[in-house]
Amino acid sequence: MRRSQLISGTPGAPGIAVGPAWRYRAATPxxxxxxxxxxxxxxxxxxxxxxxxxxxxxxxxxxxxxxxxSLASSLxxxxxxxxxxxxEAQALMASDPGLLDAALALAxxxxxxxxxVRAATETAASTIAALPDGLxxxxxxxxxxxxxxIVRILAGEDVAPPExxxxxxxxxxxxxxxxxxxxxxxxxxxxESGTTTSHVVILARALGIPAVVGATGLVEAATDAMTLAIDxxxxxxxxxxxxxxxxxLAGRAKxxxxxxxxxxxxxxxxxxxxxxxxxxxxxxxxxxDEAPRALQAGAEGIGLLRTEFLYMKRQSAPSEDDxxxxxxxxxxxxxxxRPVVIRLADIGGDKALPYxxxxxxxxxxxxxxxxxxxATHSDLLAxxxxxxxxAAGLAGVVPRVMAPMVATLADVELLRELRDExxxxxxxxxxxxxxxxxxxVMIEIPSAAIMAAQIARRVDFFSIGTNxxxxxxxxxxxxxxxxxHLQDALHPAVLRLVAGVVEGAAGAGIPVAVCGxxxxxxxxxxxxxxxxxxxxSADAGCLDDIRAALAGVTKSQLDDLGRRALAAAGAxxxxxxxxxxxxPGRGSGRA
Amino acid sequence: xxxxxxxxxxPSGLHARPAATLVKAAAAFHSQITIENLTSGxxxxxxxxxxxxxxxxxxxxxxxxxxxxxxxxxxxxxxxKSLARGGFGERVDQ
Numbered sequence: 001m002r003r004s005q006l007i008s009g010t011p012g013a014p015g016i017a018v019g020p021a022w023r024y025r026a027a028t029p030x031x032x033x034x035x036x037x038x039x040x041x042x043x044x045x046x047x048x049x050x051x052x053x054x055x056x057x058x059x060x061x062x063x064x065x066x067x068x069x070s071l072a073s074s075l076x077x078x079x080x081x082x083x084x085x086x087x088e089a090q091a092l093m094a095s096d097p098g099l100l101d102a103a104l105a106l107a108x109x110x111x112x113x114x115x116x117v118r119a120a121t122e123t124a125a126s127t128i129a130a131l132p133d134g135l136x137x138x139x140x141x142x143x144x145x146x147x148x149x150i151v152r153i154l155a156g157e158d159v160a161p162p163e164x165x166x167x168x169x170x171x172x173x174x175x176x177x178x179x180x181x182x183x184x185x186x187x188x189x190x191x192e193s194g195t196t197t198s199h200v201v202i203l204a205r206a207l208g209i210p211a212v213v214g215a216t217g218l219v220e221a222a223t224d225a226m227t228l229a230i231d232x233x234x235x236x237x238x239x240x241x242x243x244x245x246x247x248x249l250a251g252r253a254k255x256x257x258x259x260x261x262x263x264x265x266x267x268x269x270x271x272x273x274x275x276x277x278x279x280x281x282x283x284x285x286x287x288x289d290e291a292p293r294a295l296q297a298g299a300e301g302i303g304l305l306r307t308e309f310l311y312m313k314r315q316s317a318p319s320e321d322d323x324x325x326x327x328x329x330x331x332x333x334x335x336x337x338r339p340v341v342i343r344l345a346d347i348g349g350d351k352a353l354p355y356x357x358x359x360x361x362x363x364x365x366x367x368x369x370x371x372x373x374x375a376t377h378s379d380l381l382a383x384x385x386x387x388x389x390x391a392a393g394l395a396g397v398v399p400r401v402m403a404p405m406v407a408t409l410a411d412v413e414l415l416r417e418l419r420d421e422x423x424x425x426x427x428x429x430x431x432x433x434x435x436x437x438x439x440x441v442m443i444e445i446p447s448a449a450i451m452a453a454q455i456a457r458r459v460d461f462f463s464i465g466t467n468x469x470x471x472x473x474x475x476x477x478x479x480x481x482x483x484x485h486l487q488d489a490l491h492p493a494v495l496r497l498v499a500g501v502v503e504g505a506a507g508a509g510i511p512v513a514v515c516g517x518x519x520x521x522x523x524x525x526x527x528x529x530x531x532x533x534x535x536x537s538a539d540a541g542c543l544d545d546i547r548a549a550l551a552g553v554t555k556s557q558l559d560d561l562g563r564r565a566l567a568a569a570g571a572x573x574x575x576x577x578x579x580x581x582x583x584p585g586r587g588s589g590r591a
Numbered sequence: 592x593x594x595x596x597x598x599x600x601x602p603s604g605l606h607a608r609p610a611a612t613l614v615k616a617a618a619a620f621h622s623q624i625t626i627e628n629l630t631s632g633x634x635x636x637x638x639x640x641x642x643x644x645x646x647x648x649x650x651x652x653x654x655x656x657x658x659x660x661x662x663x664x665x666x667x668x669x670x671x672k673s674l675a676r677g678g679f680g681e682r683v684d685q
Contacts, residue, residue: 089607131648
């Protein structure tokens, strides 16, 4: 019997998988014969002419581009936007004018089509691989993937998927190959190259399968293996594991799976602590296409519908009519019982648009953006308000709207005026529309947090944006990586502002939600709930973990955590306190 | 011919997605458009080629120069400048 062997790599995507190995080999037969075959075989009658090679390359490049575009659009339709982005970029690479020119020049010089494509892509890939920026350099894998695809098309080859559920092993598994394997046949991915930011890792996470990258020596050790066991949390690959190893892994896999199932099973019930304190869990979405995913994840509504998608990537401002249908779709998907909070467009500032004639600002994060455009570009916000009134009328729901970047009470009054004027305009047209609009503000500027008690009397709800609130409170530009250590929203300075907002809101009897990234982090969710926040809104993918974290604690534990967090010296200390509460909650089955 | 200098503030620089946004925008104009990385001193690259743009190695905080030359250069430069200010279509807030 073969001896088992353990290979260490880097954890890519979590989970455990055991199964046969499926070895992926790139469709690159040694470059030399292809180049030689075209030139010196002395059979001019069978030798493809340069003209044929040029035509073949043009056709293959077009086919590769079309394949990649269709892959991107089907992933997009399935709600897998991150992966779709990978293949959109690859489609552009396939139709890259520089790449095509280089390959065609080689073909005209007598190179065979495949060799010409391989040489041209390798030149482009190695330029990118040599870049000092690691993230950019890792895109060389995409260039090679595109080149291999064009070569496969030229050679009439296709990668045959595994015949039974398997673990893919490779030097570097191309994302296009991984994505093309039918669901269920790919149990996990282990490869020699790659880092945690590799596209194949993003894919594995999206597919919910484990991945180990950077596993040196893997291919040689595993090619003839009967069984592989990969552990995406420790980053190890066991080649032909022995029985005790298998038993150990099976136990852990069972534990992970039951934890996952337990979290998913909680979706049918509203989120609550173990002693029944309710927290409303909502999802953040960026457009109507993301609504189904939020519903599947058990979101009780939408805490943040970003509307920038209507304003970006266009040469003129969206009209009122352009906006009605997208809003109506989301409102109708959630119906009258599940709230949808529409955030007015956060544009301007660092998100300048061609049709917004605004001067360049030295400090756009603190510039003229969002509600601040109300003074100079009130037509933009007025059109958005009218569209929301009309969409709500069509969907038969009471709309909820909030304004970003509110700093003062004057901003609140402007918001109310715009809202009421828009209603009057729609009412005059005779279209159906609801009686009222539930109107809130985002608390993301320290002045608004400090003035929360006064502002609360003029609005219906608060939603705290912890990302901006952190950036403004700690005076740390969130786009500056050198200040990343100051970007932790668990800093007690931010938490004290949150506590003040909760207190101010309580005085006026209005609810407080959090829709920043902190709400999507289980540690952050516990701290926020401990400070009295009653609604958390996060990416749909985070909701299971938050629900499980809340179910593992009691209300008094949360209150105690909130009190201690406010008195802590820094974010690290707060994170440790929340971590202590998360761990025992997870392992409640243990003694 | 017109030129503009811009600072790239996307947290991960001009990685695949924002670079693709730039390339698609550039491809919509007839003008010849090149881009160079002033911080690293790269050679001018065709802004309509994703590989060429990626090859400039533009990281967060790098300064770039955009050069446009052609009949629609005014519109092209205005469009690319505002795209750059808007983070090349990349959402940088929450």
